[in-house]
Structure formats: structure tokens, C-alpha cells
Amino acid sequence: GAVVSQHPSRVICKSGTSVKIECRSLDFQATTMFWYRQFPKKSLMLMATSNEGSKATYEQGVEKDKFLINHASLTLSTLTVTSAHPEDSSFYICSARATGTANTEAFFGQGTRLTVV
Amino acid sequence: GIQVEQSPPDLILQEGANSTLRCNFSDSVNNLQWFHQNPWGQLINLFYIPSGTKQNGRLSATTVATERYSLLYISSSQTTDSGVYFCAVGKLTSGTYKYIFGTGTRLKVLA
Numbered sequence: 340g341a342v343v344s345q346h347p348s349r350v351i352c353k354s355g356t357s358v359k360i361e362c363r364s365l366d367f368q369a370t371t372m373f374w375y376r377q378f379p380k381k382s383l384m385l386m387a388t389s390n391e392g393s394k395a396t397y398e399q400g401v402e403k404d405k406f407l408i409n410h411a412s413l414t415l416s417t418l419t420v421t422s423a424h425p426e427d428s429s430f431y432i433c434s435a436r437a438t439g440t441a442n443t444e445a446f447f448g449q450g451t452r453l454t455v456v
Numbered sequence: 457g458i459q460v461e462q463s464p465p466d467l468i469l470q471e472g473a474n475s476t477l478r479c480n481f482s483d484s485v486n487n488l489q490w491f492h493q494n495p496w497g498q499l500i501n502l503f504y505i506p507s508g509t510k511q512n513g514r515l516s517a518t519t520v521a522t523e524r525y526s527l528l529y530i531s532s533s534q535t536t537d538s539g540v541y542f543c544a545v546g547k548l549t550s551g552t553y554k555y556i557f558g559t560g561t562r563l564k565v566l567a
Binding site for chain 1 (some may be wrong): 489
């Protein structure tokens with residue numbers, strides 16, 4: 340299957356700093372990428388959908404100024420957590436779908452565990 | 457928005473037992489996938505199954521799209537099957553594609 344690489348897998352940062360997480364589709368072009376957040380023992384919550392070359396669509400309740408998403412190319416999307424605080428600590432996972440019709444499966448990165456101290 | 461509910465939320469089995477996990481969704485969908493999340497958080501893709509039936513070893517899945525549900529069958533369960541199982545559905549609405557996860561089933565298989 341197709342490969343989605345997410346980096347870093349784990350990051351610890353100080354409160355008030357910003358952290359950037361990268362999501363790359365290694366062997367296919369991804370028109371659409373998704374960013375999810377997962378709290379302990381909970382399901383994955385969709386944060387935003389990004390389409391290459393356009394602004395991301397954020398889900399209700401997600402602060403777009405806090406979670407900046409850029410999808411500048413067909414193989415790379417980034418999520419930047421700005422001015423991070425301890426409550427932003429979480430597991431973040433990206434996903435990518437190949438360019439094409441609606442009937443294509445999604446592939447997931449390995450996830451990034453963010454700890455803000 | 458679309459709601460995706462999974463049942464049961466928790467399941468404890470003895471090794472060797474069979475089980476059925478269910479995923480109900482509230483609207484028509486374009487895609488459906490089943491995942492197993494390992495202890496490190498990685499999602500292992502089990503099936504891409506927007507409709508019909510598929511089998512892979514001890515696992516099989518069936519989606520009845522017209523009735524808005526999917527089932528994941530695990531036969532002869534092993535301790536390594538323990539973990540959380542998610543279904544996720546994809547839907548194209550007004551030009552925007554969303555992929556929504558279900559509530560999950562936490563499975564524990566006892567030796």
C-alpha cells in the first residue's frame with residue numbers, strides 16, 4: 340500500500356513555543372490531507388481537511404490561529420501548533436488520499452506524540 | 457454531520473473465541489475502512505470496504521451500505537489481536553471530503 344510518513348514521531352517542547360509536524364505522501368500525490376487529534380483512550384477527532392494550494396477547512400471548535408495548516412504541494416502538509424500550552428499535549432495523526440475520485444482509501448502516518456511542558 | 461457509532465465499546469474474549477464488531481453510520485458514505493490501532497498509536501489498515509465482503513486470514517469484513525453498517529469478524533482470536541479497532545467513513549459533501557472515525561471498540565484477548 341501507499342506510504343505516508345509523519346515527522347517527528349515524538350516531540351517535547353516548552354510552553355509558549357511553536358512546533359511543526361510534517362506529513363508526506365512518499366509514493367503518491369495527495370490532493371487531500373487530514374489532520375486528527377487523539378486524546379488518551381478516545382477516538383480520533385478530525386481537526387481539519389487541507390486541499391493542495393488552498394486554505395484548510397477547520398472543524399467546528401478548532402482554533403485555526405492555534406493550529407496552522409499548510410498544504411503547499413501534492414506530497415507535503417504541515418501542522419504548526421503555535422504558542423503551545425500543556426493542554427495542546429496530545430497525539431496528532433495525519434492522513435492522505437490519492438488524487439482521484441471520492442472512492443479512494445486513506446493512508447495514515449505513524450502519528451506524533453506532542454508533550455508541552 | 458455524519459455520526460459513526462461502534463459496538464460494543466469494550467470486549468473481553470478468551471483466546472480462540474470468535475467475535476463480531478459493528479460500525480453504524482448515519483448517512484450514505486463513499487468509503488469505509490477498518491483499522492487496528494497498536495499500542496504505539498499506529499493505525500494498521502485492515503480493510504478498505506465501502507461495500508461487499510472481504511477476507512484476510514482470520515479477519516473478514518462486510519459492509520451493507522444501503523443499511524448503513526459494517527461488521528468486522530475476528531475468528532480464533534489471539535492475544536495479539538488485543539487493541540482498539542476503529543472504523544472510519546469518508547463522505548464527499550458540497551465539494552469537501554471528510555473522513556470521520558467511529559467511537560472504537562477496545563478488545564482484550566486473554567490467554
